[in-house]
Amino acid sequence: MKFLVTKSLHNASFFKYLIGFLSLFIILFLMTDSLLHHLQIGLTLEKASFSLFGNEEEFLEPLLFSSLLLQVHIDLFLSMFVVFVTLVSYIRLYEKSKYLTQTIHIFYLVTMASSLSLLLSYFMASNIIIFIWIILFISWHIMGLYLNSKILWKIIRL
């Protein structure tokens, strides 16, 4: 493995395949995860509000706290690995990027705040916090898609 000595990605085609397909899988995950959350909770204010607090007119029961906590627990676990793996690849490929430190801070903080705001919206029973959750959720998914697309683009061009 010449790569281990030179640390250069230019002649490491196998390594390019590994990172390339990993990014592709993360892109697929981010897309289907958005769809899944829209179907289960809702990415519109009205649908998310009905899912969390129920609706008497439509006979919708409010979500149990333990069900929501389980959802947040799974979300935290999956997003933790997605963000970490994305950033590790991104740091390796874009080490000369001017805004790398800021990218790391923003990506992690937005992702963490997304899961925590969903919990907070349940406790506060507030539509404003649900709206913040929707914004944060969409933001971290768009950031993930953007960073992984950049990784994939660079890998293809190497």
Added chain:
Amino acid sequence: MENYSFMKKREKHYHLSIKYFLIFTFFTFSSGSTLFFVENGFSPKLKSFETIIEIFTPHVMAMGLTIFVVAHFLLFSTRYKQQFLEKIFIILVFLMLLEESGYLLMSIGGEFFSMIKVLLLLLYSIAFIAMLWVVLMSL
């Protein structure tokens, strides 16, 4: 060969990413523990064999993976002796397996083991947070 200053800069970014990852791990762990106490309180009830396997299967994989990822950062550390790290790792893995087998122990040994299950969770929590702390200090 790579420029030395770039390697140092990259290392700084990796450290930042690892620190955030540790915070994330703590939140994931806390949400899981809270979920356990919300559903069971301090005296977990007996569960069916299917439910036990349903809980055990994702956790044994996810916790094993998380422990591996968190602990592997210590491979790059020169701050602690290998023997110390090995001991912490073995204790953590052992406690994790025992804690995850808690419901199974309850189904064999009865309600008495519900206290053991809670005790094991507390012990595992202490060991896991200690591991996170050791990794944080090694950066």
